[in-house]
Amino acid sequence: MNLSSRQLRAFVALNETRNFTRAAEQCHLSQPAFSALIRSLEDGVGTRLFDRDTRKVQLTTEGGLFAEAAERLLADMDHILEDLTDHVERRKGRVAVAALPSLAAGWLPDVFAEFRAMYPGIELSLHDMLSDQCIDMVRAGKVDFAFAAGGDNNPELATEVVCADEFHLVCRKDHPLARLKRIEPRQLLNHPFVHMGRSSSVRQHLEAILHPLQMNSVLEVEHLATVMGMVKRGVGISVVPALTLFHFQHEDVVTRPLHVSGITRRILLVSRADRSLSVAAQALYDLALARRPDGKLPTAKRKSRSARLQG
Amino acid sequence: MNLSSRQLRAFVALNETRNFTRAAEQCHLSQPAFSALIRSLEDGVGTRLFDRDTRKVQLTTEGGLFAEAAERLLADMDHILEDLTDHVERRKGRVAVAALPSLAAGWLPDVFAEFRAMYPGIELSLHDMLSDQCIDMVRAGKVDFAFAAGGDNNPELATEVVCADEFHLVCRKDHPLARLKRIEPRQLLNHPFVHMGRSSSVRQHLEAILHPLQMNSVLEVEHLATVMGMVKRGVGISVVPALTLFHFQHEDVVTRPLHVSGITRRILLVSRADRSLSVAAQALYDLALARRPDGKLPTAKRKSRSARLQG
DNA sequence: CACACTTACGATATTCGTAAGGATT
DNA sequence: AATCCTTACGAATATCGTAAGTGTG
Numbered sequence: 001m002n003l004s005s006r007q008l009r010a011f012v013a014l015n016e017t018r019n020f021t022r023a024a025e026q027c028h029l030s031q032p033a034f035s036a037l038i039r040s041l042e043d044g045v046g047t048r049l050f051d052r053d054t055r056k057v058q059l060t061t062e063g064g065l066f067a068e069a070a071e072r073l074l075a076d077m078d079h080i081l082e083d084l085t086d087h088v089e090r091r092k093g094r095v096a097v098a099a100l101p102s103l104a105a106g107w108l109p110d111v112f113a114e115f116r117a118m119y120p121g122i123e124l125s126l127h128d129m130l131s132d133q134c135i136d137m138v139r140a141g142k143v144d145f146a147f148a149a150g151g152d153n154n155p156e157l158a159t160e161v162v163c164a165d166e167f168h169l170v171c172r173k174d175h176p177l178a179r180l181k182r183i184e185p186r187q188l189l190n191h192p193f194v195h196m197g198r199s200s201s202v203r204q205h206l207e208a209i210l211h212p213l214q215m216n217s218v219l220e221v222e223h224l225a226t227v228m229g230m231v232k233r234g235v236g237i238s239v240v241p242a243l244t245l246f247h248f249q250h251e252d253v254v255t256r257p258l259h260v261s262g263i264t265r266r267i268l269l270v271s272r273a274d275r276s277l278s279v280a281a282q283a284l285y286d287l288a289l290a291r292r293p294d295g296k297l298p299t300a301k302r303k304s305r306s307a308r309l310q311g
Numbered sequence: 312m313n314l315s316s317r318q319l320r321a322f323v324a325l326n327e328t329r330n331f332t333r334a335a336e337q338c339h340l341s342q343p344a345f346s347a348l349i350r351s352l353e354d355g356v357g358t359r360l361f362d363r364d365t366r367k368v369q370l371t372t373e374g375g376l377f378a379e380a381a382e383r384l385l386a387d388m389d390h391i392l393e394d395l396t397d398h399v400e401r402r403k404g405r406v407a408v409a410a411l412p413s414l415a416a417g418w419l420p421d422v423f424a425e426f427r428a429m430y431p432g433i434e435l436s437l438h439d440m441l442s443d444q445c446i447d448m449v450r451a452g453k454v455d456f457a458f459a460a461g462g463d464n465n466p467e468l469a470t471e472v473v474c475a476d477e478f479h480l481v482c483r484k485d486h487p488l489a490r491l492k493r494i495e496p497r498q499l500l501n502h503p504f505v506h507m508g509r510s511s512s513v514r515q516h517l518e519a520i521l522h523p524l525q526m527n528s529v530l531e532v533e534h535l536a537t538v539m540g541m542v543k544r545g546v547g548i549s550v551v552p553a554l555t556l557f558h559f560q561h562e563d564v565v566t567r568p569l570h571v572s573g574i575t576r577r578i579l580l581v582s583r584a585d586r587s588l589s590v591a592a593q594a595l596y597d598l599a600l601a602r603r604p605d606g607k608l609p610t611a612k613r614k615s616r617s618a619r620l621q622g
Numbered sequence: 623c624a625c626a627c628t629t630a631c632g633a634t635a636t637t638c639g640t641a642a643g644g645a646t647t
Numbered sequence: 648a649a650t651c652c653t654t655a656c657g658a659a660t661a662t663c664g665t666a667a668g669t670g671t672g
Contacts, residue, residue, distance in 0.1 A: 004316070
């Protein structure tokens with residue numbers, strides 16, 4: 001048989017009021033329609049649940065059995081629906097993301113802060129790690145999506161370009177290159193250079209630009225903060241993406257756009273192609289896109305997660 | 312919102328099979344109708360519960376939340392409906408009745424035995440007590456109905472005549488009255504007489520017959536078995552209703568119909584007028600009527616419980 | 623005769639199955 | 648080409664509210 005929550009609600013209302021007219025109002029139904037609803041329930045279970053005449057409405061023996069159970073059932077149902085609605089309306093939930101360390105430290109805090117203010121009930125989890133690890137987290141389902149610098153050539157993954165992160169020279173303000181407004185890669189030759197480790201996405205993108213050139217490498221470090229320390233002290237110069245420039249805000253250090261034709265580090269939102277994002281994750285995803293850094297053109301997309309969700 | 316058990320069943324079926332076509336069969340629906348049912352559920356809760364394309368069907372994050380709850384809810388619902396159905400189909404239940412001691416010992420055992428054989432899952436409870444106490448038990452709701460010898464003048468109660476219980480003389484076979492086939496009340500005069508206590512319904516009905524006569528009372532006892540003992544030993548004679556004659560089956564004792572115009576002890580089924588009987592109680596009620604002793608005419612009814620239940 | 627539940631009935635909504643459509647392998 | 652979900656659509660069914668009916672105090 002079919003048992004609907006409307007029937008349960010009608011039953012409970014009638015059991016509380018013991019009056020068809022008032023119970024009908026409570027259910028936003030005309031009294032005859034309510035009467036029919038109770039009758040349909042009784043037909044469904046195969047027995048009268050209420051004894052009724054014009055003067056009195058009361059449970060039958062079988063109605064009494066049903067009453068306890070029905071109230072529990074209805075409370076359960078309401079609880080479940082309420083919990084689900086809380087998720088749908090973003091009062092509850094959990095989003096796990098992975099992000100490149102530079103994004104995690106520089107741009108994401110703004111996004112996360114705004115997100116937390118909008119949806120204080122949603123738990124956030126951030127894994128700051130290198131791009132390849134970020135993508136592995138997505139593929140393994142450990143995170144809902146990732147901010148990475150690649151992954152757009154894997155059919156398992158859906159990607160969307162967040163921004164094009166262009167490269168900048170960083171050096172001391174008294175360095176000869178600091179006088180130039182715009183700088184070309186070959187001008188970096190012979191100046192002592194501080195590199196990031198080869199596993200970092202910054203370094204990997206730099207190779208595409210600087211590989212043909214004979215660099216004067218003096219040091220290779222793991223963290224951008226260390227690069228900053230070295231540059232500030234005049235150990236060397238370096239080249240970093242725009243989104244990491246917040247590390248280099250200091251009076252002794254200047255930054256200059258690097259004039260490179262077409263080669264940029266593209267920041268991507270990477271998620272699994274085979275499953276939709278949770279409501280909470282989608283909200284963070286959309287907010288991140290809405291607050292994308294002003295890194296120029298979004299260029300060509302593969303599968304837009306936002307577009308897909310419209311379907 | 313409205314949430315039906317059909318939607319829950321569809322959800323669970325789809326989650327188990329992960330295939331619309333097979334889940335639709337399982338729900339006895341065409342596949343498009345099943346699809347619409349899932350969609351109506353998703354519309355109701357306000358979010359997609361399954362990610363699906365032509366190749367794969369799997370839960371969304373929100374669907375996963377719903378799945379655990381839905382299975383519990385459905386199991387609960389099935390359990391409740393099954394329990395109720397067990398009662399409706401008389402596999403479970405409980406009936407409490409009150410009955411006059413004479414009926415409880417003589418006729419009811421047959422009815423109860425047959426009832427237990429038909430409905431072994433239904434618990435029975437029998438209170439053997441005097442007629443007025445039986446009726447009080449009905450009014451107090453302590454029993455479902457009673458077999459009594461009165462109560463047909465109370466508007467709270469619905470009564471139905473089971474049988475007319477006619478009076479018989481009991482005496483030793485060597486008693487002078489034993490030779491007669493039929494006996495009139497005045498012939499009892501002067502023979503030593505063993506009475507039941509004044510609170511018994513047998514005695515109360517006898518008063519109506521014998522009050523004008525000067526009886527030769529030698530003894531007043533509480534129980535019919537004691538009356539039997541006294542009669543068998545020749546202490547006296549007595550007059551008892553037909554339904555109690557099983558007490559007097561002995562080679563030394565004879566029973567003779569008493570010729571009384573119109574005065575009988577009517578045995579009534581007494582129940583509350585304001586509420587229906589439980590399915591189980593109704594079954595016993597109906598069986599009792601079907602197996603009524605052959606005590607002549609059912610005479611005039613007030614409210615027939617059987618008739619009322621048709622409504 | 624006033625109150626409260628039921629029945630009657632026409633209008634509106636839902637739900638169904640068949641058939642066609644679209645996407646994926 | 649085969650599989651599988653969705654859309655389209657006319658038919659059957661269910662549900663609604665208004666209005667009339669019934670029974671009780």
